[in-house]
Amino acid sequence: MAPRKKPLPSSEDRLISQRTAQRLIREPEFISSLDELENAYLTQWAATRPQEQEKREVAYYGLKAVRDVRARLERLASAAVVRDKQEQIEHERGPKCPSCGAGVGEQHGEGCSILAANLARLNAMTGKPNA
């Protein structure tokens, strides 16, 4: 059987996980739990005797898992920061034309339906036939 492809997360799903990550990495109790786990694995690792390779590996993979979780959350949270900045910039630029995406003070693009509708209305007001 062919492996089922996992659908890509929607932009909304991504936003939710970014926001969740942002909240988690600001949560002192969550962060101190991660710190405690890391310290516990490091202590375990350091306490092994030379011949206890397996114990060291267990501690190593535990530490790695905790650090992977931390890194993933930090990546998600910084994506949220980037997204917020982009939204802020968009907001400062003002509204955009829903048809062609032109911003305030910008020329409407070719084939813009809003521009065409405005021209038609203008022509109707001035009595000119529509082009």
Ligand SMILES: [Zn+2]
């Ligand atoms: Zn337009």
